Amino acid sequence: MADISPRRRREIVDALRRGTVPQRGLDVMAVGLDRFATAIADELATVAEGGANFKAIRGEYGAGKTFFARWLTETAKQQGFATAEVQISETETPLHRLETVYRRITESLATEAIGPSAFRDIIDGWFRVLEQDAIAAGADPRDPSAVATRTDALLEQRLAVVSRAAPAFAAALRGYHSAVRLGDVPTSDGLVAWLGGQPSVAATIRRVAGVRGDIDHFAAFGFLQGLLAVLRDSDYRGLVLVLDEVETLQRVRSDVREKSLNALRQLIDEVDAGRFPGLYVVITGTPAFFDGTQGVQRLPPLAARVGVDFSSDPKWDNPRAPQVRLLGFQHASLVELGQRIRDIYANGSPAVDRIGALITDNYLGGYATAVAGQLGGRVGIAPRVFLRKLVDLLDKVEQFPDFVPDAAGAVQVAADGLNDDERAALGGLDAIQIDV
Incomplete structure (x- = not known):
């Protein structure tokens, strides 16, 4: 372990001393994950090329689901992906409230160089890339107005697809860019908060960008598309999104459970349909969630999408399957x-x-x-x-x-x-x- 830096050593040991999973350095602790490494690498490569993927991780408590998810996200960050980890819970982050899930994504967004929340840094970095591209396309760097004009034109070109699905996302980006250029800090702060899904942004600030209300359930997918477009244009390879502890859905009211399972089914369908290029979705849950009557099996279309037959010898488990199982430590x-x-x-x-x-x-x-x-x-x-x-x-x-x-x-x-x-x-x- 001679290659472990003092900082990584301290982070790993401090986390274990508290009884938690370290946020970094998991590659040196990845015992028993070799059988998944090739399949995960292939799937990340597909996502980086503009594809999308979904993976369900099942295992009893102590099998290492959270460790696996963090190992995957750390591996992805080292390859140039952005990552987000969202803990599903009935009160804080109910799965059926997609606007809340989107807000948690932006709050936990991280990269190899920037820890949570990297959302504003990524947005600012995207505008810097646009300005550099504008200069490379012929704008005179000594003429700020010329650079701004060419940057605005590039912004419109690259948000054309997103604008059709989430026009408010594109409008807020335009307003944010203008506020930053004018040095209007309150407006820029408010608009980037609104872009990140934060509620209760003042109406006077939203009016600057021509947007109204808060992001709702139906707009959340469009905003996720916008975020993926920004990441792609900022030279990130994609986004790895972990939805952890999804099994908590078994303990909520039946109507909430039904809506949450349907939201998960809808997300998987959108991934399969290619609506989210550059997105890798990972969910974790217990076998009871995937096989029991209070989980996935309550919604047959969802069960059909994530179901895998685990009746055979674990030796022959397919790591490329949409659902994989962790057997825990021996x-x-x-x-x-x-x-x-x-x-x-x-x-x-x-x-x-x-x-x-x-x-x-x-x-x-x-x-x-x-x-x-x-x-x-x-x-x-x-x-x-x-x-x-x-x-x-x-x-x-x-x-x-x-x-x-x-x-x-x-x-x-x-x-x-x-x-x-x-x-x-x-x-x-x-x-x-x-x-x-």
């Missing part, structure tokens, strides 16, 4: 992940020799067995707890010269800090709550 993969984290931690640590002497591969094997054993032997539930406790152990080895780890079999997992699934695994049958 003991060997958990130990391998522990080895990688140990090596990342030791890289640059003043206690590198002590870490190597005390936290050996054999020790990690026993430690993984002990943690999983505390969780009822459910290795698939164990990774988050295992890594959190491992980082805590490494912290102690690094900070205290006289600290010697207990035997791996002596590890204890307390209920504090566990989520519901981990707590249930820790408590066994006694932890199962039954409503009477």
